[in-house]
Amino acid sequence: MANTNVFAFAESRGGELRRAALEAVTAARGVADSTGGQVHAMLAGAPGIGGLAAKLAACGADVVIVVESAGLANYNPEAVAATVAARLSSGAYRAAFFVASAQGRDLAPRVAAKCQLPIASDITEFTVSGDAVAVKHPGYTGKVIQSFTLRAATAIISLRPGAVLPKDNAKAGTVEAVAPAIDPSSARVVVTATVQSEGAKLDLGEAPVIISGGRGLKEAANFKLVEDLAAAFGNAAVGATRAVTDEGWRPHSDQIGQTGRLVSPQLYIACGISGAIQHLAGMRTSKTIVAINRDKEAPIFKIADYGIVGDVLEILPVLTAAVKEAKKGA
Amino acid sequence: MDVRFKIAPSGISVDESGLKFDISDFDGYAVEAALQIKEKQADPAASEVVVISLGPDVVQETLRKAMSMGADRAVQLKYDGPIHDSYAIASALAAELKGGSYDLVMFGRMSIDTANQATGTIAAELLGLPIITAISKLDIEGGRVKARRELEGAYELVECPLPAVVTIDEGIARPRYPSLKGIMAAKKKPLESKPAQVGEERYKLDKMELPPERAAGRIIGEGKDAVPELVRLLKEEAKVL
Numbered sequence: 001m002a003n004t005n006v007f008a009f010a011e012s013r014g015g016e017l018r019r020a021a022l023e024a025v026t027a028a029r030g031v032a033d034s035t036g037g038q039v040h041a042m043l044a045g046a047p048g049i050g051g052l053a054a055k056l057a058a059c060g061a062d063v064v065i066v067v068e069s070a071g072l073a074n075y076n077p078e079a080v081a082a083t084v085a086a087r088l089s090s091g092a093y094r095a096a097f098f099v100a101s102a103q104g105r106d107l108a109p110r111v112a113a114k115c116q117l118p119i120a121s122d123i124t125e126f127t128v129s130g131d132a133v134a135v136k137h138p139g140y141t142g143k144v145i146q147s148f149t150l151r152a153a154t155a156i157i158s159l160r161p162g163a164v165l166p167k168d169n170a171k172a173g174t175v176e177a178v179a180p181a182i183d184p185s186s187a188r189v190v191v192t193a194t195v196q197s198e199g200a201k202l203d204l205g206e207a208p209v210i211i212s213g214g215r216g217l218k219e220a221a222n223f224k225l226v227e228d229l230a231a232a233f234g235n236a237a238v239g240a241t242r243a244v245t246d247e248g249w250r251p252h253s254d255q256i257g258q259t260g261r262l263v264s265p266q267l268y269i270a271c272g273i274s275g276a277i278q279h280l281a282g283m284r285t286s287k288t289i290v291a292i293n294r295d296k297e298a299p300i301f302k303i304a305d306y307g308i309v310g311d312v313l314e315i316l317p318v319l320t321a322a323v324k325e326a327k328k329g330a
Numbered sequence: 331m332d333v334r335f336k337i338a339p340s341g342i343s344v345d346e347s348g349l350k351f352d353i354s355d356f357d358g359y360a361v362e363a364a365l366q367i368k369e370k371q372a373d374p375a376a377s378e379v380v381v382i383s384l385g386p387d388v389v390q391e392t393l394r395k396a397m398s399m400g401a402d403r404a405v406q407l408k409y410d411g412p413i414h415d416s417y418a419i420a421s422a423l424a425a426e427l428k429g430g431s432y433d434l435v436m437f438g439r440m441s442i443d444t445a446n447q448a449t450g451t452i453a454a455e456l457l458g459l460p461i462i463t464a465i466s467k468l469d470i471e472g473g474r475v476k477a478r479r480e481l482e483g484a485y486e487l488v489e490c491p492l493p494a495v496v497t498i499d500e501g502i503a504r505p506r507y508p509s510l511k512g513i514m515a516a517k518k519k520p521l522e523s524k525p526a527q528v529g530e531e532r533y534k535l536d537k538m539e540l541p542p543e544r545a546a547g548r549i550i551g552e553g554k555d556a557v558p559e560l561v562r563l564l565k566e567e568a569k570v571l
Contacts, residue, residue, distance in 0.1 A: 013481070013484070074486070075486065078460070100447070101481075101482060102464065102479065102480065102481040102482055103481070105447050105448075105463065105464065106451070106463045106464070106479075108448070109416065109447070109448035109449075109451035109452050109455075110451055110455055110461075112416075112417060112448065112452060113417070113420070113451065113452040113454075113455030113456060114455060116417075117417070117532075118415055118416070118417045118418075118532035118533040119416055119417065119446075119448050119452075119533070120533060121416065121445075121446035121447060121448050122445060122446065122447070134536075137444075138541065139443060139444055139445065139538070140335070140344065140442070140443050141442060141445075142541065143335050143540075143541070144335075144337060144344075144538045144539065144540060144541070145538070145539050145540075145541050146414075146444075146535055146537075146538050147535070147536045147537045147538075147539070148414065148533055148534060148535055148536060149533075149534050149536055150532065150533050151532045151533075151534075152532055158448075188460035188490050188491060189460045189461065189462055189488060189489075189490040190488065190489050190490065191486045191487070191488050192487045192488070192489055193486065193487045194481070194484055194485075194486050195484060195485055195486075195487070196483065196484045197483050197484055197485065202483075203482040203483040204482065204483075205482050206482070208570075209570070245500075252466060252480065252499075252500050252501040253480040253481075253482075253483075253485070255500070258442065259355050259356070259442075259500055260500070266570050267564070267568070267570040267571075284541075284544065287568075287570070288564070288568040288570050289544075290560065290564070291547070296549065301547045301549060302546070302547050303544045303547055304547040304548075305544075305545070305547065305548065305568065306548060306550050306560055306563055306564075306568075307547055307548065307549040307550060308549070308550060308551055308552065308553070308556045308557070308560060309549055309551075309552045309553075310552050310553035310554065310556070311553070314553070314554055315553065315554045315556075315557065318554040318557045319554075319557050319560070319561075322557050322558065322560075322561045323561065323571065326561055326564075326565060326571050327571075
């Protein structure tokens, strides 16, 4: 008898649920509906984290496994991995979903190793059938789509952020309290502090709109124009090219591209970005792409739905004003 | 220059003709960071930087490059086929690392081709060593690793005791260019080649396809006069405003 239940790891930070948690639960719900099993979501954190269980139930968790301990206030990779692995080893799960955020990319391979299971990483599509799981993953910096077969009793799947959109599908969400599988204070790897970056209001992975700046902005101070446009949208995050982060105009964590963040927002506005292949790799799956660049031959225009040729420093303030006006009317 | 990228007739690998292989970005940072740690030791000559790569003979070129940067010796775990199962790759690397009594093992945070970001972590777990992943800053102090990890909109400060494994993100160190002297010296440094002990592959590539083409781009106008049309299209056509 094949396993039917499906596990989802519900990521949180500082006592707040991350969008990744809802994506993982939604993915698990889809599989459980086809296997006829239940979704078990695990939430780990400081005492009180269990209060978030209802949000997981709303996305389809039948059971919410709550792991509370003062030693889990910061992400505790070894204690969380041990607790997830213990659950997977005893729970007869068909699949276990993680989201390949910074935390998920750290956690999922730890769990796979502890369970001696293979892992499918950074997955954009998946189909669970009988004894195999078919998955897709963009490889070679997005130049190809690779199709893989994963063979394991429990398929460990780490989803690309944004690959699954959270959906409401309310289930019971029965809370089951569980103790950490190892004493969190015995962990060798210790997160001593989690520090919020300055100015980071909305994360690149979660923002429906991204305004991104390149070398065409000419100097760090001109990023103010990009920030103003982001503020006019109200639901936008600010990104940058590698040239810009290498110059130190923006932090490395803002870099979108092959070696940085991979994003797929609803709207991506590329400001003064020529469209080097390494940048395109990080954003080409965006739904709508707008490019503003002085050079009409720039590669970014080949993939932009809407392009404006011209000086980004002159166009941005006008666009910001127009977006403000449009938002007012909305 | 971006070389034309083609899928080989097998459908599961890349046509490598005309492609030049190089050390990947993250591995380059890792080699540089390792060299800097060695150079900071009271007696640098007493410590050794060893570079290990799993793959066909073409990886020897990469290993020589790392040695021309300053690594002392290299090991190729020879494996000719394509392989994508992080667990199987990590098993082979862990088998090699096990006997090495390394104080610190560094991986690039991910490869550029498969970008799984799992191999280093699984190898660490198989070795029973603590691991800190995707670090952008690294200090070794009093037998402990002190590192910084970038998160979405935040960062973590993380510590663990040595011996340990770390995987390296951007921002840690810019790789040095090999000097002519380094390149000459690297030719004489030892490069050992032995078969990789790759475990069972449970994650297999079935096919590769080119991603769906985006519809050809459209330039809607020039200069700030095009802004009203852009706003109209974002509202009415794309419905994102």
